[in-house]
Amino acid sequence: MSRRRITCAAALATLLVTGSCLPATATSDSGDPIAITVDVNAERHPISPLIYGVSFGDAATLADLRGPVNRAGGNSASLYDWRSEARNAGRDWYFESLPIAPDDRSQYGTRFVERSRAGGAAAMLTVPMTGWAATLGPDGGKRASFALSRYGAQETHDGNGFADAGNGLRPDGTPITGNDPTDAARRTNRDEQQDWVRSLVARWGSAADGGVRFYAMDNEPSRWHDIHRDVRPVGLHARELAAMVVDYAKAVKAVDPSARIVAPEEWGWNGYRYSGFDQQIGDAHGYDDLPDRRDQTGGMDVLPWLLTQWRAAGHPVDVVSVHYYPQGGEYRENGDDVSPRMQRLRNRSTRSLWDPEYRDTSWIDDKIMLIPRLREWVSRYYRAGTPLAITEYNWGGERHMNGATAQADILGIFGREGLYMANRWVAPARGTPTYLAMKLYRNYDGQGAGFGETSVAARSPDPDAVATFAAVRARDGALTIVAINKRLDRVTPVVLSLAGYGLAGTVEGARLARGTLAPLATARFEAGRFSATLPMQSVTMFVLKPTTLGKKHGR
Numbered sequence: 001m002s003r004r005r006i007t008c009a010a011a012l013a014t015l016l017v018t019g020s021c022l023p024a025t026a027t028s029d030s031g032d033p034i035a036i037t038v039d040v041n042a043e044r045h046p047i048s049p050l051i052y053g054v055s056f057g058d059a060a061t062l063a064d065l066r067g068p069v070n071r072a073g074g075n076s077a078s079l080y081d082w083r084s085e086a087r088n089a090g091r092d093w094y095f096e097s098l099p100i101a102p103d104d105r106s107q108y109g110t111r112f113v114e115r116s117r118a119g120g121a122a123a124m125l126t127v128p129m130t131g132w133a134a135t136l137g138p139d140g141g142k143r144a145s146f147a148l149s150r151y152g153a154q155e156t157h158d159g160n161g162f163a164d165a166g167n168g169l170r171p172d173g174t175p176i177t178g179n180d181p182t183d184a185a186r187r188t189n190r191d192e193q194q195d196w197v198r199s200l201v202a203r204w205g206s207a208a209d210g211g212v213r214f215y216a217m218d219n220e221p222s223r224w225h226d227i228h229r230d231v232r233p234v235g236l237h238a239r240e241l242a243a244m245v246v247d248y249a250k251a252v253k254a255v256d257p258s259a260r261i262v263a264p265e266e267w268g269w270n271g272y273r274y275s276g277f278d279q280q281i282g283d284a285h286g287y288d289d290l291p292d293r294r295d296q297t298g299g300m301d302v303l304p305w306l307l308t309q310w311r312a313a314g315h316p317v318d319v320v321s322v323h324y325y326p327q328g329g330e331y332r333e334n335g336d337d338v339s340p341r342m343q344r345l346r347n348r349s350t351r352s353l354w355d356p357e358y359r360d361t362s363w364i365d366d367k368i369m370l371i372p373r374l375r376e377w378v379s380r381y382y383r384a385g386t387p388l389a390i391t392e393y394n395w396g397g398e399r400h401m402n403g404a405t406a407q408a409d410i411l412g413i414f415g416r417e418g419l420y421m422a423n424r425w426v427a428p429a430r431g432t433p434t435y436l437a438m439k440l441y442r443n444y445d446g447q448g449a450g451f452g453e454t455s456v457a458a459r460s461p462d463p464d465a466v467a468t469f470a471a472v473r474a475r476d477g478a479l480t481i482v483a484i485n486k487r488l489d490r491v492t493p494v495v496l497s498l499a500g501y502g503l504a505g506t507v508e509g510a511r512l513a514r515g516t517l518a519p520l521a522t523a524r525f526e527a528g529r530f531s532a533t534l535p536m537q538s539v540t541m542f543v544l545k546p547t548t549l550g551k552k553h554g555r
Contacts (some may be wrong), residue, residue, distance in 0.1 A: 062119025502546025
């Protein structure tokens, strides 16, 4: 670490108004300060603590982030065998069935529950519904669904770990069909999964007694024909998925009536609109004439149609869940793009979670407004007030401040929009800017201090430049305000005006800038307002406590 970097970190700990410790490329905003308004008595509603969840968090991470819920999911969960502790990675990794070692990060059963409990988090487990479970070799080793020794040369193979495992594509790129699904898997059924739930309850108790609280109904079922085509080569019909969720949900509830069923766990935009069968047809021949949409869902998008079926079945789903990844390249599994163009896209594409006027610029080319859309679907086709969850999401840029500002923006949006639960895919690496953005909301001082639990109105004129969120904290009555400067190269002065809180008092808090999370020096606000300067690409948590009360609005 350079001497200049150390000096900057120290300065952040002592300055509320920052701007002197900037790279040579940064510029000051020469315009008027941005006006941020906060009204403590407007738009008040509780923030669900479950929006701060992750996937596959270890105990130390969960404890440090005060992670409330930890999800075991992903593609490998669809063929998880709880009896032998095996998984099949599907298309993600050469369709290999793999043993799950005790020290593997990705766990799906008892060991996952142990880690979650050790970190103070509720566990969410994924119940496989594919009808298949991974099998291991006689020595407990790996097995391949498309072995080169059986199906011949293939486009690529696992040269580093299991050379006989191919990717299921011939050298010319055409898929191998007609494979034997029992090469690396075996048949399973609902009763076997019910036995698994029964074993979990026997060990941990029911959900009401502190056992496993959430059961997700498999993972992205409308893509099984792609991810798990070795065992499910034909896309799932809408009616199949509707009935399957009812059947497996009843099996879980018969063992633990207090458990919460989470579904449909669909992958994204086309998963909300089309069945797996229609996606398979559409990808091959175009989306103009789709059999399930015509013959099964009556022209409806598949997710709201599923809700009508589950309503008729007696509301077996307790939490309506989807997965969501921005489709413009913001998130990449094999390395994030942090070019200036992509950083600006990452800044604004969070609008797709909430803004009815924002048109997504990716192939989707539509107004997504995800959370309001889901809420409208649930209210119209299922049951108003049913909790909503985004159980997988990731905006990329984990090791860059641009990823941190996006993550902070997302958490603020989740709270403001009334989402019930969210799980970042996966828990960010310790110490990364994105990890620290999550810590800012939950445990910025290492003693459990974080963002408040009651959302209140906060406004800034351009959320693509500076986004802001506010909440009142129960334990001390403090007003917590998160101000996110998304600008890539410019410090930004702001003026915050407070309504319904107090005329004067103290301002404390913490700031994430340059990849460092540090406390703010104590300052004051007067006459219901205060000024600050936000470093470029930074997230600031202002914590206000009044010493002089003013007239509360709306009282």
